[in-house]
Amino acid sequence: MPVKAAAADIVDRFQAALTDHSPSANVRIGLAVSGGGDSVALMHLAARHLDPKQLYVLTVDHGLRSEAKTEIAEVSKQAGDLGLHHTIAEWGWDGKGNLQAAARAGRWGAIYDWAMMQNIRTVWMGHTEDDQIETVLMRLARGSGIDGLRAMYPLTTRDGLQILRPLLGCARDDLRAWLTDHDITWCDDPSNDDPRFERVRTRQMFAQLQALGLTRKRLLQTIDHMQAAHTSLQMAAYEFARQHVRQDAGDLLFAPEALDLGKADAPRRVMAAAFAWVGNRTYRPRFEQLLETVAQARKGATVTLGGCIMAPCDGGVVRLLREAAATTATRHDAAKADAKGVFWDQRWYLEGPLADELTYKALGDGIKDCPHWRQSGMPRASLLASPAVWRGGALIAAPLAGLSNGWSARIVADFHSTAFAIED
Template identity: 65%
Template sequence: MSVDRRSLDVAASFRDALARPEFGLTDGLIGLCVSGGGDSIAMMHLAIRTIDPQRLRVVTVDHGLRVGAADEIALVAGQAARLGLDHTVLNWTWDNQGNLQAAARAGRWKAIQRWGAQNSIDTVMLGHTEDDQLETLLLRLARGSGIDGLTAMARANQRDGMRVIRPLLDVSRADLRGWLRGQGIAWCDDPGNDDARFDRVRARQMFSSLEGLGLTRKRLLQTVDHMQAAHLSLQRAADEFARAHVRQDAGDLVFAPPALAVDREDAPRRVLAAGFSWVGGHVYRPRFDSLIDAARQARTGQQVTLAGCVLAPQTDGGARLTREVAATQVGGRPVAGAADTTGVIWDRRWLLQGAIAPGLIFRALGDGLSQCPDWRAAGFPRTSLRASPSVWQGDTLVAAPVAGLTNGWSARIVADFHSAAFAIED
């Protein structure tokens, strides 16, 4: 039997991608996010030919928005079963708030992240292709994005404690479908992919016009490559700047005056934005204008609340960034894959360890600070301690480790700012 040339190229590209050092694959479980479309269906079949099937788990998110979605889920379930892969369907329901596509992306990721944590999956694989990369670049150009935005999608990155990899970014959508046809593998086409009401579809439809101006796929992908290289250089510079001008104090960040000089230099802007993301527990940074205004107010002695954080001016001209009490989470989740049940992640950053018992509540200390007689000895401002983790049984304060009330409990930051903020990897 003859071999389809495109089949060979696509399979080789997939294998080569997984061998890249930045993918950092471990021997752990890998979640395959499969919707039923051609890209993710191809990813599933390529994965099982490249990776030990015992390490693979398939997940599909049902958004409940289209009647045809049931057929797509059935297709994925059937193919996964024939391949001997475990398949899970997660449900997401839109609350009719905000932009539908943005809400669906956020809801889909949250469901996948929770599923991964519950099943000890440390890596998820997404089926984004070269076409998705180009569309992302065009959309961000239209929004006036800077260098960071124009890096488009990374081949590999960390998000909410999980490794996210995209091994198909060097393969076009057309080549993937050619490979599927050559292998006799069926897939579903989402009618939304041709709906011009969506920005991404309009961006896709621009390709033929742009090529007439010399903006070919190759040129646009070169732009992404240049921006990714520039981004890495700026991240390294920001990392050095942060180590010189930012001090982590438990869950707070203390900025020296140079770190608030955001009017012209990139490094202070990048560092301050990363600080808000880290303290606030957010993937995305505050809007640029809001960030600049917050730094300006802090420099003039004003306290600022932004993105779930409080930026308080210091006597030396710098500022302390603290979690806002009202923005913290109530409750915690067990540490994924832990051998015992003594660990709870609270507010995304803190690991609380102690004697877990039914009915315990994990929340910010808040007014419970008055029940901590030794809080002054902790050496933190009141604002910081009020936002620190605490353990409650009903209305009774059990522990507030940062404020000096331990009762067998401890609290520590899961990943410190300087090791996590700029995601620089060798």
Template identity: 70%
Template sequence: MSVDRHADSVESRFQAALTAGAKSDQTIGMAVSGGGDSLALMQLAARFRAADKLCVISIDHGLRSEAKDEIALVFAQAKALGIDHTVVQWAWDGKGNLQAAAREGRWAAVRDWATMHNLHEVWFGHTEDDQVETLLMRLARGSGIDGLTAMYPLTQRDGLRVFRPLLGLARADLRAWLRSQNIAWSEDPSNDDPRFDRVRARQMFAQLETLGMTRKRLLQTVDHMQAAHLSLQQAALGFANRHVRQDAGDLILAPQALDLEKADAPRRVMAAAFSWVGSRSYRPRFEQLMETVVQARKGATVTLGGCIMTPDEGGAVRLMREAAATSPTVRLHHDAGHPAGVFWDHRWFLEGPLRDDLTFKALGAGIKECPDWRASGMPRASLLASPSVWLGDRLIAAPLAGLSGGWSARIVADFHRSAFAIED
């Protein structure tokens, strides 16, 4: 456990974390669920920053009836502090693992909200306990260095600074501080449900301590893994700067980046490339990655993870988004108080004359209505997966294919700046 267990030291340790990692001259976004950790984050932040420099988002997953009351608690406390509060709805599409989908849905909601409100830094309420639990879960899965880094206090993700100022504080200390300040919080019953890996990891920790796997030693392991991981990421970034070029939403990988037989850097770069182009947070399986690159080096056009890899000039390959792997986004009942833009396929932000019932999707067959698409200089296959705006069956705009219609499209974060950021 932490050496200092006194609740009255929480504020000084939080302030020290801010001094070490936060930027003081900009508005900060915070993800607050209504649980003790995130409410402590909001309440502590309000003691050290002006209310007009803070704003809060809560995600309603629609999975538990209690969530409405939890979010109402956040709203009441945020209002009392003078902090702007936004609620975003998220619905599971029934695909894949629910916990993983909810995690990705939360991040996407936070990222989109931050970008729409011109925020450059977001804070999360992960604690020292979360760090230990994350390490134990990843040990159980046989994770390598990347997984065993657990969580960093300060990272970059999708062009945002992600800060975890509570990562050096224990959950028990935060609860004690909340009680001392007469601040209420909600308890999520799923935090005690043994069906979830994190709960089982928490329950297992007491037994591991008897074997010498104390909190202090586990956190030392995280520190060692983070140092190793940072070195590998820096090497990969340097390699990518030399051998990977971004062309709008595509990546051009030089021949040197295709040799995955021995060194870590090209493997790391290739995996990051597929994740970035495919708009996925996880990497393809190594065996699939290797086979795909082997076939591309032989001159074949191959697909993997929502991406198309095809030979390019001089022995290079071009990695493109696969149009069929994208999903349309429909913007209904536009709120005129929000900026005139919409996110599509996790990487693109489109700005233009919003109106109700527009659909944003891959251009696809609509390229036939773009007679000047060749002037873009982009391959036809790339443009098929580029963002376009539709009203029913009528193409309104395809910015990359030469049909502006008053719209523009930009990548939210470029490959080199975002793909090698230190992410959890």
């Protein structure tokens, strides 16, 4: 396809991507815009197809390059010209661990916090067809199975946020041609050409692979096959979980059949999803660690992994519960007049008499101030990680432990309905 034709086709492909995911009027949409060509194209295309009042733009400043300030200023100017609200979030690297991994985690944390503050439940990202291909090649090099080789879906959910990628059907070069045709500027991050980074090396290697017949079309076909297989496996896991896993508030109870991780895919998939759900983590534990932990629990040991505790019960049943020390406290210094409750630990919704200077965290040692906790029927270890309301060091309420004081707590989304959705 000639470049001009491909560039002109960008609008049609963008519209096609929105056919099944077009947002309702007045629903707020977040746009993650770095200033690169892909995300800038996303911003301009979105502004052409939706009411600008619906669109909220976020740029994360990683503080790694002095040029970034100028690039972010350009994003802010373009967003303003389009009538879009623009926010800048700053992130700083502490020098620990892998820089790119830390930057990805920091970027997502900034996006999530911003979305929650702006009452945004859907964020659009500028991942392209090229990102899709690079992702599957990197995962192939790591020996990934079906879950890794499926790459990215157009619509996924992460930490309760919907992530839409309307540019997955667009090539990076075509997007830049479209921007050039419309006299729209963008910035190129020099790290995108730095061979120290895995994705850059993968991008450079792809040119050689195409010469050997591993073309863009072939890789996209492979991704399509893997996504179909992944969907079937997720459905099988969901049915297996319905039969062999029971939810008890924020805990999961596994029948003996669900603890046999020998060879079948469904028990393995269910167990990995369970640790991610109970532990409130995006990524599942390593398979070898998972096997060892479950094996110890089947022998009667109480073990921990990924912010979770696995404890044997009667009849060969095993309980998976949250580790209180792995939860985080949240504080709301100013209660909104129209608010009825607060979210905590990304799984719980606490509803009650909101007031300033309240802190929401795990019950922990506060259980000593809950004289009727045994009447709940929940194990003590489970209640230690249950949601509680505090003012300073004083316990105000612990709904699951029998101390309500006008407060209630409920799981926002249960395990069976959320753990087997299409996730990254």
